[in-house]
Amino acid sequence: MATPQVTPLVDKREARKAINRQAILDAARLVFAELGYGATNVRDIIGRTDLGSGTFYNYFRSKEDIYTAILDQNALRLRPRLRAERIRAKSIEEFVAGGFQTFFDYVANEEMMFRVVRDQSRHVKMRIQTSEVLAGFDELRLDIVAAIGAGVLPPVDPGYLMAAIAGIAFEVANRMIERDPPDPKGAAEFATQLILGGLSKMRGRQTDE
Amino acid sequence: MATPQVTPLVDKREARKAINRQAILDAARLVFAELGYGATNVRDIIGRTDLGSGTFYNYFRSKEDIYTAILDQNALRLRPRLRAERIRAKSIEEFVAGGFQTFFDYVANEEMMFRVVRDQSRHVKMRIQTSEVLAGFDELRLDIVAAIGAGVLPPVDPGYLMAAIAGIAFEVANRMIERDPPDPKGAAEFATQLILGGLSKMRGRQTDE
Amino acid sequence: MATPQVTPLVDKREARKAINRQAILDAARLVFAELGYGATNVRDIIGRTDLGSGTFYNYFRSKEDIYTAILDQNALRLRPRLRAERIRAKSIEEFVAGGFQTFFDYVANEEMMFRVVRDQSRHVKMRIQTSEVLAGFDELRLDIVAAIGAGVLPPVDPGYLMAAIAGIAFEVANRMIERDPPDPKGAAEFATQLILGGLSKMRGRQTDE
Amino acid sequence: MATPQVTPLVDKREARKAINRQAILDAARLVFAELGYGATNVRDIIGRTDLGSGTFYNYFRSKEDIYTAILDQNALRLRPRLRAERIRAKSIEEFVAGGFQTFFDYVANEEMMFRVVRDQSRHVKMRIQTSEVLAGFDELRLDIVAAIGAGVLPPVDPGYLMAAIAGIAFEVANRMIERDPPDPKGAAEFATQLILGGLSKMRGRQTDE
DNA sequence: AATGAATGAGGCTTCATTCAT
DNA sequence: GATGAATGAAGCCTCATTCAT
DSSP: OOGGGSSHHHHHHHHHHHHHHHHHHHHHHHHHHHHHHHHOOHHHHHHTTTSOGGGHHHHOSSHHHHHHHHHHHHHHHHHHHHHHHHHHOOSHHHHHHHHHHHHHHHHHHTHHHHSOEEOTTSSOEEEEEOHHHHHHHHHHHHHHHHHHHTTSSOSOOHHHHHHHHHHHHHHHHHHHHTSSSOOHHHHHHHHHHHHHHHHHHHHHHHHHO | OOSOOSSHHHHHHHHHHHHHHHHHHHHHHHHHHHHHHHHOOHHHHHHTTTSOGGGHHHHOSSHHHHHHHHHHHHHHHHHHHHHHHHHHOOSHHHHHHHHHHHHHHHHHHTHHHHSOEEOTTSSOEEEEEOHHHHHHHHHHHHHHHHHHHTTSSOSOOHHHHHHHHHHHHHHHHHHHHHSSSOOHHHHHHHHHHHHHHHHHHHHHHHHHO | OTTTTSSHHHHHHHHHHHHHHHHHHHHHHHHHHHHHHHHOOHHHHHHTTTSOGGGHHHHOSOHHHHHHHHHHHHHHHHHHHHHHHHHHOOSHHHHHHHHHHHHHHHHHHTHHHHSOEEOTTSSOEEEEEOHHHHHHHHHHHHHHHHHHHTTSSOSOOHHHHHHHHHHHHHHHHHHHHHSSSOOHHHHHHHHHHHHHHHHHHHHHHHHHO | OOSOOSSHHHHHHHHHHHHHHHHHHHHHHHHHHHHHHHHOOHHHHHHTTTSOGGGHHHHOSSHHHHHHHHHHHHHHHHHHHHHHHHHHOOSHHHHHHHHHHHHHHHHHHTHHHHSOEEOTTSSOEEEEEOHHHHHHHHHHHHHHHHHHHTTSSOSOOHHHHHHHHHHHHHHHHHHHHHSSSOOHHHHHHHHHHHHHHHHHHHHHHHHHO
16 A cells, blocks of 8 residues: 555556657648648647547647657657767768668658658658758767868868758658658668768868869 | 821720730739749739739639749740750750850840749748640650751650759759849850769760660 | 611711610620629629729619619519509409409510529529519509409508418419419419419408397 | 536536527527518627627527528428327318418417518518428328328319418418417408318319309 | 637639720 | 639638636
């Protein structure tokens, strides 16, 4: 009687809260992926849950709130992994290959979240970049700057290189998840060779001058 | 001199119609670029015009209609130019460089339309791809297939190469127009070298084996 | 030179006006019959004409104007005929039979205008009574009063008898035009017998007391 | 006493819902009766209520929805009563008299709903028949067919007889509620005698031949 | 904390009518 | 007189959010 309930009451509540929050998040993920932000309404979301509509606002401040929460979640999970990969890298090859491999693996596993989203118009597709995603972009740029400083990378334009890497990553990932089955290894190899080959040429040019 | 005003009445009306249509399109372009699709309402658009609200619907069937009309317009202008550039190309260098140059020039001139658009949430950015844009993507892919068949390009994965080119184009363009002044020539050179370098490596790999 | 154009110029215009007016009326008849007042818009009407939308207002003041014009037209055509029939009647049998026969014949010929009209809701049907129609009703009532005074009809409630006759007329007509082919003679016989039989009973009752 | 408030919470809510729904229905009844379908707008309805405009759509899907709901309600109330009356009838007199009496009583009590409705044009009146009403018509027709088969009614045209009865009912009811006070008994007697007399004549004719 | 009905601002769109040509 | 684009008032409805229970 005494020992068992040290925290259980609170725990139970906390557990329930966590479960509910996750249930809402999962439902929202699905609906946003299906309909896009504009066409999704919170009743769609809460409807895929066994919760009441009012409950939504116990967990999220607004529709927008949960939207960015979901998007950020990806960036927040990915960024540390990508970061770690780049820091671990001992050569330019590892720097590039490691990042792409991590990214494509993640996308292949969570492909639902990356499928290009259909807007309410049903004719328009879009790709979304939250501030977290953008922060991840800048993180990459800074690492590029550092790598250039360390001589690991040739002195290319860091902003453009970052953009190129990100563009390739997202766009090739898009193609990848449309294939059956998705082939993250193949995609990573392709992207890596492209970037490495490109950089080697640039290095050449630099050295020539 | 003699048979002057055969159709002036009609012409005047037609002219007025064309002017009004363009005025609405221009206004919409501005507002969509500022606010994004979700946050824009028809009154915002028509408000930047000296027309009445109902007039909007004499020219466009719906808010969505004008939206995709605007987006498609870019693709419809760009696609033929890119196509021509690629067809004219006599070497792999021209194939790649010509396309990028055309694209970055266009974006630099019409940068308003390419500025990443803030969604109604004001925190989320997105890039939109209408069916026209997607058709342009596929056109590129087919040209790549043809170029591979002709031996101009090494036997890489055409879908991935198309994706990589498109990804680089859009993402680097995004960086480019944030610079002051935008430097389409620099961006094109960067993108071209990257792709050409990458392809040369791949060709190497292919020939080696 | 002199004689030929006595009135032709004016006549031509007048003729054209009459033709246009009739064309609009005919188109409106069709559309109102198909869609009902609420769901019909003047572009639907003018669209079935080779005239421009603005021209509509050269002939009718408003949508409502043409609507009642059409409805009244029936009453205005029918009322004199019914009136004449009743005046000519030399017996109660002729009084009743003549009216019904005239009415059902008219409806059979102009059935389009009497088909019960579907409202915009597409689920609701309605029957319309303009002031002209209502005036026709009252005319009948007054004739009944007169007939009672003259001893041709038994002293029944004139308002109710009028209502009964009108109700039978419209409702049976409705059934009639749904049959293929419509049988105005049969309908008239049925209605006549019903009313005559009923009146004879009432006469009996009246005489008994 | 012991297990009192098992579901009070739910009950209270349900009660409130029922009250609100009825309030909206009542308001709508009034406004539709006054203005007709076309001229009525949802704000007119909700305005006669202490509810918010959006609340309307928690109870009815659309303006049309509530409209037919109201109309059907009459038919749904009346039809079983009329049906029962006819089934209970042991003679042709009861068959006819019972139905009319029930109908005119109902109309006298709910006269508001039967007042011929003024259309948005303010000059046009109409009478509405939803599918429920029409179903009631057909029910009557089938009972007539059965009664003919059982020899209770002479072999007249069932469709026309039904139409005649319905026409008389609605049209005489219309006159009735314009009188002060309405006299359902008198109206029922009039209609009954008319139909019975008419049928007796028809029976005669039929038997004669 | 959970519920779900209530809210009302605001959006998109229609359409009868006007008016310049 | 004919035209048809322009007009803008007004309608229906959606939906994120609040709140009483």
